[in-house]
Amino acid sequence: MAAAIATFMALPSVSQAAPLALTDPASPGETRPAAGQSLFDDLFRDGDGYALPYPFERLTAAIAKQNGGVRPRAVLIPLGRSLQRLSADPDYFGSPRVVVGVDAAGARAARHLKDRLFIGYQPKSTSLEVISYNQAAGRFEFQVVSNYTDARKPLVEYADRELCTGCHQGHAPIFPIAQWNETNANPGIAARMTGLGAAFHGVPVNRGIDEPDALDQAVLRANRLILAPFVWRQLCAAAPGLKPPDCRAALLLAALRWRLGGSRGPWRTAEDAVLAAALHAGLRKLAPDGVAIASPSLPDRNPLIELDAGVRPMEAVEPEGVYDPALPRAAHLLVGPADSAADLLALAVGAIGETIPPAVIVAIDAALARHAGAATSVAADCAVERVAGEIRFESTDPALALSGYVSSSGGGAISRLALRGRAPLGGLKVSAGPGRELRLAESALGLTARLATGERLSPLRLGDGRAEITVIDDVAALRRAVAAMDPSIIEAGPQGFAPMLMGGLARPAP
Structure with a gap:
């Protein structure tokens, strides 16, 4: 993303309004x-x-x-x-x-x-x-x-x-x-x-x-x-009330948290409301009719x-x-004029997040696992039974809703894990730990199991009809590391930040 978007043009439309085109076949x-x-x-x-x-x-x-x-x-x-x-x-x-x-x-x-x-x-x-x-x-x-x-x-x-x-x-x-x-x-x-x-x-x-x-x-x-460089350079520069370096740092932090959380659905968090509103206002100024590319889909x-x-x-x-x-094909809207601030933020975070290589996310996950953080434990009644060589467990408690299994070989999966007020998780891998602990991992990249907003989950503890899990806020360490980065490194694009960020994560918390 070292080069900025060079050319913008209006696409043909049946009305006078037309979205901002990020590509031009001509x-x-x-x-x-x-x-x-x-x-x-x-x-x-x-x-x-x-x-x-x-x-x-x-x-x-x-x-x-x-x-x-x-x-x-x-x-x-x-x-x-x-x-x-x-x-x-x-x-x-x-x-x-x-x-x-x-x-x-x-x-x-x-x-x-x-x-x-x-x-x-x-x-x-x-x-x-x-x-x-x-x-x-x-x-x-x-x-x-x-x-x-x-x-x-x-x-x-x-x-x-x-x-x-x-x-x-x-x-x-x-x-x-x-x-x-x-x-x-x-x-x-x-x-x-x-x-x-x-x-x-x-x-x-x-x-x-x-x-x-x-x-x-x-x-x-x-x-x-192509949406990522547009958001990074043009949209952050147009967002009122936010300096471009602050906009980019906030987007980078959100994108890292989204990727660490397994890229589970659209990014949603109340703490980014100011960022969402600023990006939305910037888009109305830059592209009131939305942002588009030529459709990549053939009949x-x-x-x-x-x-x-x-x-x-x-x-x-x-x-x-x-x-x-x-x-010539019709315009394919990436961002529409009717999209809400929350929808635009989710799209922007996803676009920036997808520019970050998997190896960088794996390295950051491992570095964060060495950090402590504020811990909150949640427990609930849980039905546990042995069926056909498996231990199956299920809880319907709103505080900790849970459904999964572990086999006699030590492997298993959790199809649903939901904490009150948090987006539910699915597709977690399970492996047997010491005692009655079950270690959890995200399926695709094998990352540490985390909430959709990036906070780390402890192993799941089962016993005596109860299930317990702890949320560890190691995102605080990530937030400090991003805040300490040189703005010029961030401005160059979210691909070249890894060495400086890893250096920040290697330092102990103040």
Whole structure:
């Protein structure tokens, strides 16, 4: 987020009012970035060339390794709408395009890949189309890889950005909406590819809608990445009653707490009411009709309808009318004029929070666990029973509502944990501790179990028909560390703050 948003324009509208557009397909920018490089280059550039694992399964495995063990999502698209669409002619179902994207991260992810790396691979043309994020420039880069084989050196080039943004009008990935009938989630498409075997370049030929749905969600989030620099620079500068450094520090603290709490739903806390009101007033001044990008969603298209009607594959693969990705698309509102101050704050906190790499959150969580804090214990009656080798526990007390289990092997889960006046938690992992204690952890990154607002939870104690848990306010240590940071470090963006913040957390409380 080192570069500010450079161009704003009004999108066409049926009324005189129009949202502020954060991207303009008519202003694609330079093909080669003026600052930084693509995430794909960060991963695979090797001196003057590239060290790209081959075959494609090894490439996705290398990405998964950098992503903490979490593999990219993947689908097969034999008759798609990309520039590679004619490459497999005439045997489209014999060489479908493989589309992958990173939609989640592991706890030990070495790189911040989630929603930032998408690849389309066409084996017949031995080529890749790559869309990956450039953190320094605050934009996605478009690249083409030729000669992707085991026998030749791959040629990696930045693609003509003007050509790319004709379809990628938000300067980011695009994807069809449900039911994703171009992909192998369509049983008819999968049935025509049975000659490929069970999998094609590591991607199962038969698969349900979970994969394209996950890719679709990742694409939507990827297009929202541009909101973070807008909030950080323009909106904080326009927020009345708050100095920009104070606005950014408050946003950073809220974003860290949101991520530490497992990113559980929209950020909601009364203590940020002043920040929410200031951001809301700033938005009314900057963009009274809201903030938008070009929609990244393409209409769903089923090419089998034309094939079954006798249309030749080469003609069926050509998108026409509303299915043409080069057709100008309507504005997609990121922030609407009717959004409340609380809604805007939640969106802003989420946007800033998603810029923070998982490894930084894991390190901060571990550092905070070494801090004490004000402790509040809550106890309630709890039914405990042994069923089929499991210990199941449940409490309906409003002070501590609880439902979960632990197996004889020591593992388990809590489906619901709710303290009075706090947002309920779910999806917590359980492991047996000493005595009657159960250690709790957040599922996705394995973080310490915390409230949605970031405060740490002690192990759960069960015994004699009672359950007890303690809330430890180690957020106070985080608040002190953020307050002590150099404002210029914060201003540069929420990615470069980690060393200074970790130094602050290493110091004992005054």
